[in-house]
Amino acid sequence: MLKAIQIRGCVTLRCWSLKQPLSFISISSSFNSKPFSSFSPIPYPSIDSSTPRPRRLRFTPFHASSSPPPPPLLHSAGVRNIKFCQWCGGPTKHDIPDGEEKLRAICTLCGKIAYQNPKMVVGCLIDHDNKVLLCKRNIQPSHGLWTLPAGYLEIGESAVEGAIRETREEANADVEVISPFAQLDIPLIGQTYMIFLAKLKTPHFSPGPESSECQLFPVDEIPIDSLSFSSMVVTLSLYVEDVKAGKPKFHYGIINKRPGTSPSDIHAYTLDHHMHL
Numbered sequence: 073m074l075k076a077i078q079i080r081g082c083v084t085l086r087c088w089s090l091k092q093p094l095s096f097i098s099i100s101s102s103f104n105s106k107p108f109s110s111f112s113p114i115p116y117p118s119i120d121s122s123t124p125r126p127r128r129l130r131f132t133p134f135h136a137s138s139s140p141p142p143p144p145l146l147h148s149a150g151v152r153n154i155k156f157c158q159w160c161g162g163p164t165k166h167d168i169p170d171g172e173e174k175l176r177a178i179c180t181l182c183g184k185i186a187y188q189n190p191k192m193v194v195g196c197l198i199d200h201d202n203k204v205l206l207c208k209r210n211i212q213p214s215h216g217l218w219t220l221p222a223g224y225l226e227i228g229e230s231a232v233e234g235a236i237r238e239t240r241e242e243a244n245a246d247v248e249v250i251s252p253f254a255q256l257d258i259p260l261i262g263q264t265y266m267i268f269l270a271k272l273k274t275p276h277f278s279p280g281p282e283s284s285e286c287q288l289f290p291v292d293e294i295p296i297d298s299l300s301f302s303s304m305v306v307t308l309s310l311y312v313e314d315v316k317a318g319k320p321k322f323h324y325g326i327i328n329k330r331p332g333t334s335p336s337d338i339h340a341y342t343l344d345h346h347m348h349l
Contacts, residue, residue, distance in 0.1 A: 154177035154186050154188075155177075157179035157181065157182060157184060157186070158186060159179070159182060159184050160179060160181055160182045160184075162179045162180055162181030162182060163179075163180050163181075164177040164178055164179055164180065164186065165177075165178050165180050166178070169185055188262070189262075190257075190259075190262040190263060190264055191224055191225075191262060191263050191264075192224070192225040192231065192234075192263075192264050192265075192266060193222055193223065193224055193225070193263055193264070193265045193266070193303075194222060194223070194224075194225050194231045194232075194234040194235040194238060194265075194266045194267075194268075195220045195221055195222020195223065195235050195238055195239070195265070195266075195267050195268070196220065196221055196222070196235050196236070196238070196239045196247055196249065196267070196268050196269075196270040197220055197253055197267050197268065197269055197270065197307065197308075197311060198220075198221075198239070198245070198247055198270050198271065198272060199269065199270075199271060200271065200272045200275065200288055201288070202290065202291065203288035203289055203290050203291070204288065204289050204291065204294060204308070204311070205220075205221070205243060205245065205272075205277060205286065205287070205288055205289075206218045206219065206220060206286070206287060206288075206289055206294075206295075207219055207220070207221050207242050207243050207279065207280075207282075207283040207285070207286050208279075208283060208284045208285040208286070208287075209282065209283065209284070209300055210279070210281070210282050210283050210284040211282050213300075213336060214300035214301060214336050216284070217298055217299060217300040217336070218295050218298050218299050218300060218304070219299065219300040219301065219304050220267065220304060220307065220308075221238050221239040221241075221242040221243045221245070221283075222235070222238055222242075222265070222267070223238040223241070223242070225266075231266045231268075232249050232268065235249065235266070235267075235268050235270070236249065236270075239270070240280075241280050241281075241282070242279075242280045242282055242283050242286075243277045243278070243279070243280060243283065243286045244276070244277055244278045244279070244280055244286075245272055245276065245277035245286075246272070246273040246274060247270040247271060247272055247273060248270060248271055248273055249268045249269070249270045250268070250269045250270055250271060251268065251269050251320070251322070252266070252267075252268055252269075252322055253267045253268055253269045253307070253310075253311070253320075253322060253323065254266075254267045254306075254307050254310060254322070254323040254324070254325075255267075255323070255324050255325075256303055256306060256307065256323075256324075256325055256326075256327055257325075257326045257327070258303065258326075258327045258329060259326065259328070260328070260329045260331065261329065263303075265303050265307070267307050269320070291311075291312055291315050294308055294312065296308065296309065299338055300336075300338075301338060302327055302329065302338045302339075302340075302341045303327060304338075305338050306325065306327060306343055310323050321348040321349060322348060322349045323346065323347070323348045324345075324346070324347045324348070325343045325344065325345060325346040325347070326343070326344045326345050327341050327342075327343055327344075328341060328342050328343075328344055329341045
């Protein structure tokens, strides 16, 4: 049930090796870390480069970027939207409390401070017969565009439980989570994505209320240009790179969005501090 607004952009990438934290490498560079020993990742299909095949996948390759990421915002995003206290209903003022550095909404009656924290989005990247399951969004933002089944984590559930629930809600599919695949932080909009590799328990799926269509796409036919959010572009581009390399990885990165772009713009961002295991 992901209904938050996102922004998008020209994909550039700063990344470093965990073994050499000050060096910059491309996404397709080799990495010698051992894979997760506690998981059984989905086997990736071998791609025979000697056999020519039509390539329908189109996405901007990742390039190292020497430009620094934008500085952190001084004030909390959206804090001025809090006009009334959630505890007593009194009006709020916006000030920096003693001992803090950020602007907060402070109740003028009871004095309580309304802290705002990022939201976690969880979802599944499902591999079935060397194809990826995508859902076409039937809600705004990005209505009619493709996405992985994903949404906000609920109170009282783990990230894995939330990813399984969202997949059931959006694709009517029962899945088994195999391993974590990517954690992507998006500071500008206060979101963190946690995407898991998963497989279908049964080969049955259909659109849920928030989806108009569900479809399995071969890796070389993933509709990169018709994805809903920059987070989906990054996740699936990283997945394609892993498939080409024949080696699954766990990825971490920061998606720095360009302020002021529209929710459906999937090009206005950079992927910084990319790391993989």
